[in-house]
Amino acid sequence: MRLCAFISLLCLSSFVSGRNAPHSERKRAVPEGFVTTNHGQFELDGKPFNFVGANSYWLPLLTTSDDVEKTFLGMRDQGVKVVRTWGFNAINGSELAGALESGLTYYQVWNSTKFVLNEDSQGLQRLDNVVSTAGKYGIKMIVTFTNNWIGYGGSDLYINWMLGSGATHDEFFTNENIISAYQSYVKTIVNRYKTSPSIFAWELMNEARCLSDTIPAGPNCVPGSETLNTWYSRQSDFVRSLDPFHMITTGGEGQFFWENPPILWSNGVASTDYNFNGQAGEDFDKTLSLPNIDFGVYHMYPQTWYPQLDFPGSNFTVQGWGLGWMQDHIQAAKAIGKPLVLEEFGISGLKNKSTVYKEWVDFALESGHAGVMPWQFGQLGLTEDGGNRLIKYADMILNGASPNDGNTFYANETSIDDIFINAAKVMAQRSQ
Numbered sequence: 424m425r426l427c428a429f430i431s432l433l434c435l436s437s438f439v440s441g442r443n444a445p446h447s448e449r450k451r452a453v454p455e456g457f458v459t460t461n462h463g464q465f466e467l468d469g470k471p472f473n474f475v476g477a478n479s480y481w482l483p484l485l486t487t488s489d490d491v492e493k494t495f496l497g498m499r500d501q502g503v504k505v506v507r508t509w510g511f512n513a514i515n516g517s518e519l520a521g522a523l524e525s526g527l528t529y530y531q532v533w534n535s536t537k538f539v540l541n542e543d544s545q546g547l548q549r550l551d552n553v554v555s556t557a558g559k560y561g562i563k564m565i566v567t568f569t570n571n572w573i574g575y576g577g578s579d580l581y582i583n584w585m586l587g588s589g590a591t592h593d594e595f596f597t598n599e600n601i602i603s604a605y606q607s608y609v610k611t612i613v614n615r616y617k618t619s620p621s622i623f624a625w626e627l628m629n630e631a632r633c634l635s636d637t638i639p640a641g642p643n644c645v646p647g648s649e650t651l652n653t654w655y656s657r658q659s660d661f662v663r664s665l666d667p668f669h670m671i672t673t674g675g676e677g678q679f680f681w682e683n684p685p686i687l688w689s690n691g692v693a694s695t696d697y698n699f700n701g702q703a704g705e706d707f708d709k710t711l712s713l714p715n716i717d718f719g720v721y722h723m724y725p726q727t728w729y730p731q732l733d734f735p736g737s738n739f740t741v742q743g744w745g746l747g748w749m750q751d752h753i754q755a756a757k758a759i760g761k762p763l764v765l766e767e768f769g770i771s772g773l774k775n776k777s778t779v780y781k782e783w784v785d786f787a788l789e790s791g792h793a794g795v796m797p798w799q800f801g802q803l804g805l806t807e808d809g810g811n812r813l814i815k816y817a818d819m820i821l822n823g824a825s826p827n828d829g830n831t832f833y834a835n836e837t838s839i840d841d842i843f844i845n846a847a848k849v850m851a852q853r854s855q
């Protein structure tokens with residue numbers, strides 16, 4: 424999730440092209456308790472597995488085990504089966520003193536061209552606790568290895584420290600030294616939880632794009648360059664070489680590279696939509712066809728992606744655009760024969776959420792999505808530090824409520840919560 428929009432234009436047409444021929448992915452034999460795929464569906468111990476999930480990047484940032492327990496208990500009571508969290512939390516050397524003082528969780532410190540790993544009680548042991556507590560509540564984790572964005576120490580720290588200023592963001596995907604550093608971190612995480620049935624899947628990067636929020640894209644990451652697809656291919660093969668059993672996915676927003684992307688109009692000028700024209704860097708169909716990408720994921724924030732279209736009287740509606748985006752992805756995933764998860768989505772406002780999420784979630788269930796994961800479930804009643812500890816980037820625990828970026832909803836907001844509780848019941852029925 425990233426609260427910042429790029430291009431905002433008017434969508435006139437949307438049609439599909441360049442579909443792959445369907446092929447059915449066969450089942451891989453995995454240990455008991457591991458989720459795998461079988462002919463386009465998730466499967467757990469011989470039964471289909473469909474779920475409502477949650478995003479919770481802040482879980483490993485909690486400093487007390489009690490709060491971690493309380494959060495998993497709250498999620499379990501709402502029927503959540505899969506939780507996605509960051510498997511990265513990196514800081515700059517200049518932030519270390521502050522982090523030690525505030526108890527901020529960090530796994531990597533960058534103060535030279537080589538990061539230093541932190542496996543102590545303020546480091547990876549907090550992630551260990553999250554993964555083992557998830558297991559206690561019958562919840563499985565999606566763990567993401569790095570971030571496209573600056574938040575929580577993503578790819579830009581690798582770039583800044585290893586390449587210095589002047590480098591472009593897409594060099595993260597092509598520079599061999601960076602690839603080695605990324606892989607050495609990935610190896611640490613994968614080896615740590617490789618035998619754990621509490622891992623649902625590994626995720627290569629949150630929202631990979633040619634550009635980031637602090638560093639622009641270079642001239643080599645353009646539609647058709649396949650920079651991201653090549654990286655996804657190489658890194659998914661790498662993870663598979665470390666771990667034969669857990670599933671692997673991208674973590675991407677799910678942009679398409681269509682031959683005929685929708686035409687948009689802005690101030691009388693026609694152009695194509697970056698979500699469909701390959702400009703962002705992804706090619707959803709091509710990447711989902713890779714042998715070690717086990718299932719598809721995509722994100723959905725039309726309200727922040729198209730703010731200039733979103734005004735009363737325009738033909739654009741947040742819910743309508745979302746339904747089209749969902750339809751495009753389920754069609755692609757079915758053609759390729761792999762399961763699909765709507766992995767992040769959000770809009771602001773209590774009333775907006777209650778109405779729009781209902782439509783989106785109903786459509787997800789109807790159209791055969793295997794997982795639905797809102798950004799984001801909140802938890803009330805956290806006890807940490809009296810309830811006002813600044814986590815980072817202005818996210819805070821306020822009066823015991825987990826961080827709210829505007830998209831958070833809590834158990835007291837039953838008109839929203841009930842949508843997911845009911846959906847979780849449907850998914851549970853489809854998991855027998």
Ligand SMILES: *[C@@H]1O[C@H](CO)[C@@H](O)[C@H](O)[C@H]1NC(C)=O
Pocket residue numbers: 516517519520534
């Ligand atoms: C980072 O490096 C600088 C310069 O080498 C040094 O002065 C500083 O103490 C280092 N900080 C940490 C946290 O290692």
Ligand SMILES: *[C@@H]1O[C@H](CO)[C@@H](O)[C@H](O)[C@H]1NC(C)=O
Pocket residue numbers: 515516517579580583584
């Ligand atoms: C890291 O900290 C140094 C100061 O120690 C600063 O110059 C640099 O911009 C920071 N880098 C990043 C990526 O935040």
Ligand SMILES: *[C@@H]1O[C@H](CO)[C@@H](O)[C@H](O)[C@H]1NC(C)=O
Pocket residue numbers: 736737738
């Ligand atoms: C909405 O669509 C109609 C029919 O295509 C068109 O005539 C009208 O100009 C559009 N309105 C806006 C605000 O784009």
Ligand SMILES: *[C@@H]1O[C@H](CO)[C@@H](O)[C@H](O)[C@H]1NC(C)=O
Pocket residue numbers: 726733741771772773775
């Ligand atoms: C609800 O959604 C509309 C349309 O996207 C937006 O203009 C409005 O600000 C939202 N309401 C709140 C309270 O966020």
Ligand SMILES: *[C@@H]1O[C@H](CO)[C@@H](O)[C@H](O)[C@H]1NC(C)=O
Pocket residue numbers: 803822824833835836
């Ligand atoms: C639910 O609790 C949150 C966090 O304390 C609060 O911000 C929100 O206003 C509450 N919602 C309702 C509908 O009371």
